[in-house]
Amino acid sequence: MNGVRRREIAKRIFAYEFNRSTHRIKPEEDKAPVYVLTPLGMRCNRVFVVGALLDKDEIKPDSGIWRIRVADPTGAFFGYVGRFQPDALESLMEIEPPELVAIVAKIGVFERDGRLFVSLRPESISVVDSETRDYWIYETALKTLERIKRMELKKDEDCKLAWQIYNPNLNEFRQMVKQALASLKEEFELIEEIEEEELKERKEIEEVEFEKLKEKDELEEFEEEFEFEEEEWDLSDILGE
Amino acid sequence: MKEERIKQITNQVVEQFRRSGYDVDAKEISKRLMLLIYEFKVPESEAIRTVKNWLIKELEIPKEKLVAEAPLVKIADITKPGQWVSLKAKVVQLWDSSSPSVSQVGLIGDETGMIKFVIWAKSGKGEVEEGKSYLFRNIVTDSFQGRMQVYITRTSDIVEIEEDIQIPPREIEVVGALVAIQQNSGLIQRCKLCRRVMTKGICPIHGKVEGYDDLRIKGVLDDGENFYEIILNEENIKALTGIDLEKAKQIAAERLDRNAVLSELKSQLLGRYLKVRGTRGGRYLIVNEVEFLKGIDKAEIEKLIEEVAA
Ligand SMILES: [Zn+2]
Numbered sequence: 001m002n003g004v005r006r007r008e009i010a011k012r013i014f015a016y017e018f019n020r021s022t023h024r025i026k027p028e029e030d031k032a033p034v035y036v037l038t039p040l041g042m043r044c045n046r047v048f049v050v051g052a053l054l055d056k057d058e059i060k061p062d063s064g065i066w067r068i069r070v071a072d073p074t075g076a077f078f079g080y081v082g083r084f085q086p087d088a089l090e091s092l093m094e095i096e097p098p099e100l101v102a103i104v105a106k107i108g109v110f111e112r113d114g115r116l117f118v119s120l121r122p123e124s125i126s127v128v129d130s131e132t133r134d135y136w137i138y139e140t141a142l143k144t145l146e147r148i149k150r151m152e153l154k155k156d157e158d159c160k161l162a163w164q165i166y167n168p169n170l171n172e173f174r175q176m177v178k179q180a181l182a183s184l185k186e187e188f189e190l191i192e193e194i195e196e197e198e199l200k201e202r203k204e205i206e207e208v209e210f211e212k213l214k215e216k217d218e219l220e221e222f223e224e225e226f227e228f229e230e231e232e233w234d235l236s237d238i239l240g241e
Numbered sequence: 242m243k244e245e246r247i248k249q250i251t252n253q254v255v256e257q258f259r260r261s262g263y264d265v266d267a268k269e270i271s272k273r274l275m276l277l278i279y280e281f282k283v284p285e286s287e288a289i290r291t292v293k294n295w296l297i298k299e300l301e302i303p304k305e306k307l308v309a310e311a312p313l314v315k316i317a318d319i320t321k322p323g324q325w326v327s328l329k330a331k332v333v334q335l336w337d338s339s340s341p342s343v344s345q346v347g348l349i350g351d352e353t354g355m356i357k358f359v360i361w362a363k364s365g366k367g368e369v370e371e372g373k374s375y376l377f378r379n380i381v382t383d384s385f386q387g388r389m390q391v392y393i394t395r396t397s398d399i400v401e402i403e404e405d406i407q408i409p410p411r412e413i414e415v416v417g418a419l420v421a422i423q424q425n426s427g428l429i430q431r432c433k434l435c436r437r438v439m440t441k442g443i444c445p446i447h448g449k450v451e452g453y454d455d456l457r458i459k460g461v462l463d464d465g466e467n468f469y470e471i472i473l474n475e476e477n478i479k480a481l482t483g484i485d486l487e488k489a490k491q492i493a494a495e496r497l498d499r500n501a502v503l504s505e506l507k508s509q510l511l512g513r514y515l516k517v518r519g520t521r522g523g524r525y526l527i528v529n530e531v532e533f534l535k536g537i538d539k540a541e542i543e544k545l546i547e548e549v550a551a
Contacts, residue, residue: 010420012465048418048463050512091508102512104420124421126512131536135514136418138537141545143465178549184542 010048010104012140013038015075016176018047022116023165024109036107036118040147040173041162048104049077049120050128050136053097056081059206065213066092067206070103070120073137073183074176078202079120080108080213088122095127102128102136110209117205134184141177148173247274250289252323258296260311260325265296311379317353319391322384328391330356331374331406333520334527337438339445345369348527349377349391350408355520357390364395374406375399415517415526416534417464419510426458427503428489456486458506462515462526469526471517477531482509 021038035043051072059067065082066089081088088103095101105120148170151159162168206213251271258265270292277288296302311325319326330349338346345360345368358377360366369375378398380391393399425438430452432444439445439452458473479485484492484506493499514534519526 007461007468009465009468010418010463048420048465048512102418104418104512124507124511126508128512131534132513135534135537138542138545139465145545145549174549178546181542181546181549184537185539185546 008033008046010046011042011044012136012143013042013044013047013049014140014144014176014180015051015070015072015077017074017144017173018077018118019075020166021118023161024116034109036109036116037158037162037165038147039162039166039168040144040151041156041159042147043158044107046104046106046123047120048102048136050100050102050133051077052133053095053099053101053125055097056092056095059203059213060210063210063214067202068092068120068122070101072140073180077120079103079105079122081122081125082214085122088125091125091127092122095125100128100130100133102126102132110205110212112205112208117202137180137184141181144173144177148177243275243279247271247278250274250285254289254292254296256323256325257293261302263296263300263302265300270296315353316349316351316356319356319382319389322382322389324382325379326382326391327376327378328380329374329376329402329404329406331408332369332371333408335369335371339437339440341445347371349375351406352409355408357385357388358393359390360393360399361395364393364397366393366397366399369399374402374404376402412518412520412529413526415462415464415469415519416514417462417469417517418512418514419460420463420468420512421461422503422507422511423459423461426460427456427506428486428493428499429455429457431455454486454490456484456489456502458510460510462517469517471519471526471528471531473528473531477528478506481515481531481533482506 017038017040021036023037025035025037025043027034033045035045037043049070049072051070054069054071054076056066056068059065059080065080068079068081070077070079081092083089102125103120103122104124105122108119108121110117110119150156151162151168151170154160154163248271251267251274254270255265255267273292273295274288277283277291278285283291311327313327313329316328316330328349328351330351333348333350333355335345335347342362343359344362344364344366345358347358348355349358350356358380360369376399377391377393378400380393380397382389382391384390425440430439430442431437431454432439432447433451433453434447435444437444437446439450442449442452444450444452456475456478458471458478460471460473462469462471473481475486482505484502489502492502492505495501516532516534517526517528518530519528
């Protein structure tokens, strides 16, 4: 039955794994959602992220599109918020970085020179406390370790595909998880050495992809606004009599 | 597509006759339906009626025999769509319905499980009440988004029973992030006649009528593996935020905006981890208790770190 598509789960993923996700799984049927495959063999279309909002900048003056950078203990997520995310935009305008935030986001993708760049397209942004952040790190560590295990066992098709595409060094990912967990034990400095390079690259992409940023992103296009009162097919005529 | 549809209707007709003890020729029925619906452009319901009448004549079935009673089953037995059954069950929860074709929708349960039910407006059956037990006679099963549900149609009966159907507590505990809060949350208005949620002062059933204020949140709890649709009532909301109906009205009055309540609740709840104890019913988690998640066990973290190192 064609109906409301099942809501996409908000996956938990560290910036490190997220930013290394460069493979998109094209839908088999027309209206199916698009997924990004991560190096640890997880399909995702929506994520839940908690971290420090480091900065927000309008990518061009008066464009109404804001670039945000949100750091977790393993790296930083880039995100873009525009008029197609009214709730997120409204909250973002009220927040002065740095601030701890929780973000529910669809994944945005740009392609450049055959490489895929992922970013967050937030649906909602809210200011949270450090307990929420800590739990997120814990939970994300747990789920990442599960993924590493699945990769070791080459459990399913997506794992096999991830091996084929990324051939990941699992130890590198274990170290990353360890680093994240360590941050829960002591006061921890955010890695600020980030990515002057990466930022420069992003800015170049934004230049080229500016028009696309003003539009709804392809990954968020199809999922319908989920509602409790789902309309159902009225069978009463047929079944009644 | 055509074939699919015809097959579907044919199965329903065949099933209805089978229930009454008559084996009918599905091929012949399909052929007639195809002709009536796609060649002669007869409306589906008319085509079905015509085919049924033809079968009744052909098989010389006394009309009253055809509405023979469907077997009494337990909810756990319901695994296939298109089956006619009867159930003794208790109404666990009534949900809002914005669809005028639906009279009531919600959850019923028995000793073996819970299932969503829909009473079609056209069925003309009386309304049921939460907490009461009923015999639902001659209802039909269907599957929607991979889950079973039952319809109460015109040929069904709903009879209140003395027996208090016992539903075992199937409480589960979920820790998840509140990833969405829907519209129609916050300080809402309900219709005085039917308690449905009104949109802009209009009840989906009764139109422009008087309403009363209520506080609730429709939201989505997501643990990274599953999502649970939850409804938080005034009591739950108060436990989490300290905001009750009175306070909500006060906020709305102060800011001259009912939506201010929703904004306030969103800023306090969205993106937070909640620990919910509740009963699973279909896709819904019926909340019994809710609280903010408190901290993590440091020992757990140590354990994890060791696990990674190993
Ligand atoms: Zn009403």
